Amino acid sequence: MRLISVLVCSLFVSATLPAIAADEKVDLNLVNKIRDEGTNRSKIMETLSVLTDEIGPRLTGSPGLRKAGDWTKSQLTEWGLQNAQVVSIAPFGRSWVLEKSSMRMVAPSNLVLDAIPKAWTPGTDGLKRGKVMYAKLETEDDLAKWKGKLKGVILLRDAMTPTKLHTTGDAKRYTEQELQEMESLDLGGATGRPPMDMAEIAKRLAFAKKINPYLTEEGVIATINVSRGDDGTIFVQGGGSYKKDEPTGPAALVMSTEQYNRIFRLLEKKKDVEAEVEVAVNFGDEDPANSINVFAEIPGTDKKDEIVMLGGHLDSWHAGTGATDNAAGVAVAMEAVRLLKAINFKPRRTIRIALWGGEEQGLLGSRDFINKNVASRPEVNDPKEKDLPSFMRRPTGPLSFKPMHGKISAYYNLDNGGGKIRGIYAENNAAAKVIFDAWLAPFHDLGAKTSTLRKTGSTDHVSFDAVGVPGFQFIQEPMDYFTRTHHSNMDVYDKLQKADMMQAAMIMANFVAHTANRDELMPRKPLPPEPARPAAASR
Amino acid sequence: MRLISVLVCSLFVSATLPAIAADEKVDLNLVNKIRDEGTNRSKIMETLSVLTDEIGPRLTGSPGLRKAGDWTKSQLTEWGLQNAQVVSIAPFGRSWVLEKSSMRMVAPSNLVLDAIPKAWTPGTDGLKRGKVMYAKLETEDDLAKWKGKLKGVILLRDAMTPTKLHTTGDAKRYTEQELQEMESLDLGGATGRPPMDMAEIAKRLAFAKKINPYLTEEGVIATINVSRGDDGTIFVQGGGSYKKDEPTGPAALVMSTEQYNRIFRLLEKKKDVEAEVEVAVNFGDEDPANSINVFAEIPGTDKKDEIVMLGGHLDSWHAGTGATDNAAGVAVAMEAVRLLKAINFKPRRTIRIALWGGEEQGLLGSRDFINKNVASRPEVNDPKEKDLPSFMRRPTGPLSFKPMHGKISAYYNLDNGGGKIRGIYAENNAAAKVIFDAWLAPFHDLGAKTSTLRKTGSTDHVSFDAVGVPGFQFIQEPMDYFTRTHHSNMDVYDKLQKADMMQAAMIMANFVAHTANRDELMPRKPLPPEPARPAAASR
Incomplete structure (x- = not known):
């Protein structure tokens, strides 16, 4: 209807x-x-x-x-x-330039790994070899649980990400119907996303700030996230920090989904996985x-x-x-x-x-x-x-x-x-x-x-x-x-x-x-009333 | 109809x-x-x-x-x-195991390259840096033209390969109609591909055999082919030779299409492109x-x-x-x-x-x-x-x-x-x-x-x-x-x-x-008559 x-x-x-x-x-x-x-x-x-x-x-x-x-x-x-x-x-x-990056699994078998460093994360200071492990680090309890156990480790940070068959095209153009629907405006409809839970976000941000110093202190060689892409497409943004006074943590890379999943499955089978990683970056202050x-x-x-x-x-x-x-x-x-x-x-x-x-x-x-x-x-x-x-x-x-x-x-x-x-x-x-x-x-x-x-x-x-x-x-x-x-x-x-x-x-x-x-400036819409936000103390 | x-x-x-x-x-x-x-x-x-x-x-x-x-x-x-x-x-x-492989463009700018060595091609004997060039090597004239000009070069072997938008799914299942069509047999139709031009194939094979020794003699560091894939998918088979008495040529890799094309366009613009490559393989005789x-x-x-x-x-x-x-x-x-x-x-x-x-x-x-x-x-x-x-x-x-x-x-x-x-x-x-x-x-x-x-x-x-x-x-x-x-x-x-x-x-x-x-062996179809092929001399 x-x-x-x-x-x-x-x-x-x-x-x-x-x-x-x-x-x-x-x-x-x-x-x-x-x-x-x-x-x-x-x-x-x-x-x-x-x-x-x-x-x-x-x-x-x-x-x-x-x-x-x-x-x-x-x-x-x-x-x-x-x-x-x-x-x-x-x-x-900070400025940041990736100089070089290479990674490979060396045990239980040999595999050249496709992994891309996140922006504003540091290099590895030469070629490093380490045991690959997975650790969920989402709560203070997690941090306590893994304390002292991550030295020299290359750390997987995500669970496995199943891939899907690409039965429809990756690339699409809008249909006429989609464009027509886009033109309609439902005044009685939802007016955007539900309000964010600011307290929850603030809590998460505060916890996230602890992770980089923790990883550095624990002596982790590098962290690895899984890409949300597949077929060799790797999505990667920033890590560490571009702010001069913030800690960057260790080297952090995003790996191709299929290779990440393979390593994850090997770990699930209790295989000892080792890898070598070498990342060189130039941090600057320009x-x-x-x-x-x-x-x-x-x-x-x-x-x-x-x-x-x-x-x-x-x-x-x-x-x-x-x-x-x-x-x-x-x-x-x-x-x-x-x-x-x-x-x-x-x-x-x-x-x-x-x-x-x-x-x-x-x-x-x-x-x-x-x-x-x-x-x-x-x-x-x-x-x-x-x-x-x-x-x-x-x-x-x-x-x-x-x-x-x-x-x-x-x-x-x-x-x-x-x-x-x-x-x-x-x-x-x-x-x-x-x-x-x-x-x-x-x-x-x-x-x-x-x-x-x-x-x-x-x-x-x-x-x-x-x-x-x-x-x-x-x-x-x-x-x-x-x-x-x-x-x-x-x-x-x-x-x-x-x-x-x-x-x-x-x-x-x-x-x-x-x-x-045109004769006139473009018509403007009225500015919304100044937002009334609760004072910081009440948050 | x-x-x-x-x-x-x-x-x-x-x-x-x-x-x-x-x-x-x-x-x-x-x-x-x-x-x-x-x-x-x-x-x-x-x-x-x-x-x-x-x-x-x-x-x-x-x-x-x-x-x-x-x-x-x-x-x-x-x-x-x-x-x-x-x-x-x-x-x-020969047996062949890829130990490690990494490649990056170092001029005119920095780029970690996704390239996979072909099976049965040798390593680079450490990290090598060289000018990247493109040379068409398809005829004796081409070989003569480039003689003496490829020393220390990382050689692109293919022209640029345009990619296509994936507007239909990469993965498909057969439709009922396709399966129905597959069941039909056209007795009056073509009975396969036209006969191959054996003389032409023999000529090409003979020329192909010259390439590896030529590349080695000219001092090429490595050759690069373009992948037929895209989005990070790299198709790669063998190169060199698994036969013990055949020359392998230099290191040979297949590069992701998009990166290959970028380098190719830079060369078309007369930019000086340099790259580093390091491949280590284990040839064996097991x-x-x-x-x-x-x-x-x-x-x-x-x-x-x-x-x-x-x-x-x-x-x-x-x-x-x-x-x-x-x-x-x-x-x-x-x-x-x-x-x-x-x-x-x-x-x-x-x-x-x-x-x-x-x-x-x-x-x-x-x-x-x-x-x-x-x-x-x-x-x-x-x-x-x-x-x-x-x-x-x-x-x-x-x-x-x-x-x-x-x-x-x-x-x-x-x-x-x-x-x-x-x-x-x-x-x-x-x-x-x-x-x-x-x-x-x-x-x-x-x-x-x-x-x-x-x-x-x-x-x-x-x-x-x-x-x-x-x-x-x-x-x-x-x-x-x-x-x-x-x-x-x-x-x-x-x-x-x-x-x-x-x-x-x-x-x-x-x-x-x-x-x-079942009671009987599966029914057999008659063997075709022994093929009558022209004698080698007449080819």
């Missing part, structure tokens, strides 16, 4: 909304020029190859990110953008040079003090080359402004591209930009609050707005992989949705026709939305983003689809150009 | 054949006992875990195969089989101990001089643990005879399980058994002929038959991965097909109901079929055999499906038991 009413509703919307939105001017000549340049003279795959094949991974705080910052600044300048600059978002913490955002502009004309922004995040994880996460977003935004320069587009408002650092560590780059230029709250001084992840902190006071807050018309973000754009999340901004529908019309033939009031999170438009500046993220094809590439060793150039990337750049250029040239 | 007539035909066959085949006695009490033991007290996953997790890869001529031979002999004996023996199939050649077949028997009663055989091949490639290729076949055959012993089945004919070595090098184990015991042709003495692969050699003379030729009722083989049995290839033996249909009837509910006169090749039943002894291979679900596991680093225990393996063992037990107890 619900499904049918949704379909009817969607059909109705499709048939009537374009008429309602007809007041929104669409510059069809501009569309034609963007599509011509973007289709026939695209440079997006060259940009992507430099970012991934040449520069490689771009971990925040590390030389790869700095290299990417310098190159993107220089490339944007070469394309005719102005005021290109690399801006530090320090203090961030703040502020390697913790950066990049900006560049196409200056506006009659409304040049107002700004339209677009971007993606330049930083990445380290196991692949950060191709879908998020060289794709960076290259699409770069190609979008290149297209606009190539067709000699003269925007009324200033167009500013932003390539963020520190996204993977909590939207650090975009938050830094917002705090310094758009809107901020008083600094966090309470040491207890500082220890918490930002989403758990109490507001330190009300937002205070800087002049730029009223000048940014909108920010457009792309950070959901290597697939083409199917539409846009209007983030509950019903007025913007109507405008977006008009702008999408000339791109229906390229598969982009959906706008939804639904919100999406976990990337840099959230920093804008949080302070009341319209920030949007596009709807992208899922492809194999969550099954293969997101934070894995398979996040590489070969996973990018040329036609998809070309399409995305044209649509982003179109949205940005129309936002720059 | 064709499709429709096939469907009609298949429906007709399904509806009527059981009646035609009703003369074939099916011992339904036996079926019930097999299904009870096979369903409720299966040991197949334990067998599989020993073969894969514990023993690991079982490369022909190497200690892993010997270990597997000793264990299977002992396990079969423990289950009550008699005359268990490990029989050498020497001369084979013939005859490590080149083996394994046999064991359930002795027959009133027809004990006649034999029913079943098996799979015990040898494997080295990158995984040979789980689907072919621990699966071995474990299914072992479980089949275990089931028959457990239910105290007394066969009229002797049941002999055969676990072959050397299958991956050209059905060496089963051919050795056939030559020594069943039927053979005069030895090859012409050195030119000896140099050719066996499928290209002229017959040295007519087959001479040994007494066992008339005593083997049938041989049943399983070697198409880890999926369950959907039926059987009757290998153009129309009489056998009718019998098989009767035996399959009690297993329709488990998905096994297809028999086809079509032939299938590339595994050990071919050695029997070639000399006129009924040899059959079962139809198995494709699963992800050719997409992920076949000769790859992903041929591991986790890829095996328990329910599928249990089903296969029950069906194999059923076929073997009924073959053992």
